[in-house]
Amino acid sequence: MTRSHDPNGPATIPTARRRPKADVLELGGRKLKPATLMMGHGFDPALSEGALKPPIFLTSTFVFESAAAGKRFFEHITGKREGPAEGLVYSRFNGPDQEILEDRLSLWEEVEDALTFSSGMSAIATTLLALVQPGDVIIHSSPLYAATETLIGRILGRFGVQWVDFPAGASRQEIDAAFERAKALGRIGCVYLESPANPTNQLVDIAAVADARDAFHPDPASRPPVIIDNTFLGPLWQKPLKHGADLVVYSLTKYAGGHSDLVAGGVLGSRAMLAPVRSMRNTIGTITDPHTAWMLLRSLETLELRMTRAGESAAKVCTWLKDHPGVERIGYLGFLDPESRQADIYRRHCTGAGSTFSLYLKGGEAEAFRFLDSLKIVKLAVSLGGTETLASHPAAMTHLSVPDERKRQLDISDNLVRISIGVEDADDLIADFDQALAAV
Numbered sequence: 001m002t003r004s005h006d007p008n009g010p011a012t013i014p015t016a017r018r019r020p021k022a023d024v025l026e027l028g029g030r031k032l033k034p035a036t037l038m039m040g041h042g043f044d045p046a047l048s049e050g051a052l053k054p055p056i057f058l059t060s061t062f063v064f065e066s067a068a069a070g071k072r073f074f075e076h077i078t079g080k081r082e083g084p085a086e087g088l089v090y091s092r093f094n095g096p097d098q099e100i101l102e103d104r105l106s107l108w109e110e111v112e113d114a115l116t117f118s119s120g121m122s123a124i125a126t127t128l129l130a131l132v133q134p135g136d137v138i139i140h141s142s143p144l145y146a147a148t149e150t151l152i153g154r155i156l157g158r159f160g161v162q163w164v165d166f167p168a169g170a171s172r173q174e175i176d177a178a179f180e181r182a183k184a185l186g187r188i189g190c191v192y193l194e195s196p197a198n199p200t201n202q203l204v205d206i207a208a209v210a211d212a213r214d215a216f217h218p219d220p221a222s223r224p225p226v227i228i229d230n231t232f233l234g235p236l237w238q239k240p241l242k243h244g245a246d247l248v249v250y251s252l253t254k255y256a257g258g259h260s261d262l263v264a265g266g267v268l269g270s271r272a273m274l275a276p277v278r279s280m281r282n283t284i285g286t287i288t289d290p291h292t293a294w295m296l297l298r299s300l301e302t303l304e305l306r307m308t309r310a311g312e313s314a315a316k317v318c319t320w321l322k323d324h325p326g327v328e329r330i331g332y333l334g335f336l337d338p339e340s341r342q343a344d345i346y347r348r349h350c351t352g353a354g355s356t357f358s359l360y361l362k363g364g365e366a367e368a369f370r371f372l373d374s375l376k377i378v379k380l381a382v383s384l385g386g387t388e389t390l391a392s393h394p395a396a397m398t399h400l401s402v403p404d405e406r407k408r409q410l411d412i413s414d415n416l417v418r419i420s421i422g423v424e425d426a427d428d429l430i431a432d433f434d435q436a437l438a439a440v
């Protein structure tokens with residue numbers, strides 16, 4: 001939390017400037033929307049020479065007004081004193097830019113607290129290191145982002161952590177079966193989800209997972225947390241905390257950063273749930289740096305604009321691609337069979353189909369490569385959620401190391417192209433796809 005919320009102000013700021021202006025969070029009984037609050041929330045210009053925008057605070061350490069104040073701040077850092085820290089101590093723990101960013105991110109998810117990290121993977125690694133013990137079992141949905149699978153299977157595995165998985169589209173019965181298998185192996189450390197899954201776009205029934213967790217752990221005090229990677233649809237189109245998840249993790253590199261010019265991560269949840277994660281971050285130093293935090297503040301001002309435009313353009317592009325003779329089928333959340341379980345999950349959990357989808361071309365690798373090599377506006381690169389449209393070939397790139405049998409199970413075929421739509425003019429994108437398909 002930013003100290004500007006504290007009516008007494010930070011003890012490290014000269015007395016004359018100790019009372020920052022309170023944030024306006026509602027007007028006439030109406031709660032203000034995050035899109036409005038992104039321009040000012042958590043920052044008082046009076047604390048920074050009247051600067052409209054927060055400066056980038058490049059400092060490794062912070063000066064205490066008195067020894068007693070320093071002691072009090074450390075009591076917060078070490079957990080000896082309850083509540084949000086009253087003052088800043090050292091930049092491995094926190095800084096003004098990161099705190100403002102964390103406050104603003106919390107608004108999007110309508111949640112108490114947020115922590116930001118040097119990458120999506122450092123957010124995930126710090127969270128799992130904080131919550132999982134040797135001998136624990138992690139239950140996870142499949143597939144996961146490749147580096148997350150490596151982290152759980154190969155790295156935490158070295159410390160005696162085991163895992164059990166269920167497919168992303170699983171029914172309650174299949175989820176229960178995963179809990180049964182996990183229980184037989186040891187204590188369940190956490191339940192880790194990713195929805196929609198990359199690259200299949202399969203949605204996980206978060207509510208069913210949370211219900212299963214509660215049924216297997218009737219005592220709320222000993223419930224393993226449900227953690228979900230919400231990178232593909234969050235924070236605009238899916239709010240997992242409302243469906244029973246406890247912690248949401250993000251690669252802020254994608255839609256939140258949104259310009260393909262930074263790498264960062266985030267974890268959001270209740271203050272109590274985040275406390276051990278914060279403590280782990282303080283210890284190992286996986287916090288985002290002030291410059292990246294500042295760039296993310298700028299990105300969040302246009303988050304809704306960018307995501308809305310990308311979502312609308314993706315709908316137009318997919319509608320055009322769907323009927324093209326060169327296209328076999330398309331994996332886009334806007335085109336789910338209304339009778340399917342996936343459509344049921346979509347209706348309950350999602351408010352938009354996103355802008356990242358799978359395109360299955362007629363043919364194989366040669367046709368997919370010709371298509372990719374013929375694109376003139378769309379860039380050939382992995383990643384997603386940026387202002388520019390990107391296309392890649394999962395089987396030959398992000399999922400190259402996945403064994404063939406597993407690729408077949410996951411529908412990662414040689415004719416699959418992954419596309420993330422940006423904010424360009426939709427008709428220009430369609431013209432590019434049109435000429436690239438003609439070249440195939």
Ligand SMILES: *Cc1c(COP(=O)(O)O)cnc(C)c1O
Pocket residue numbers: 119120121122145194198229231232250251252253254263264265
């Ligand atoms: C990119 C990504 C990550 C990893 O994030 P980095 O910022 O690259 O560390 C994790 N999960 C998903 C779903 C991603 O797309």
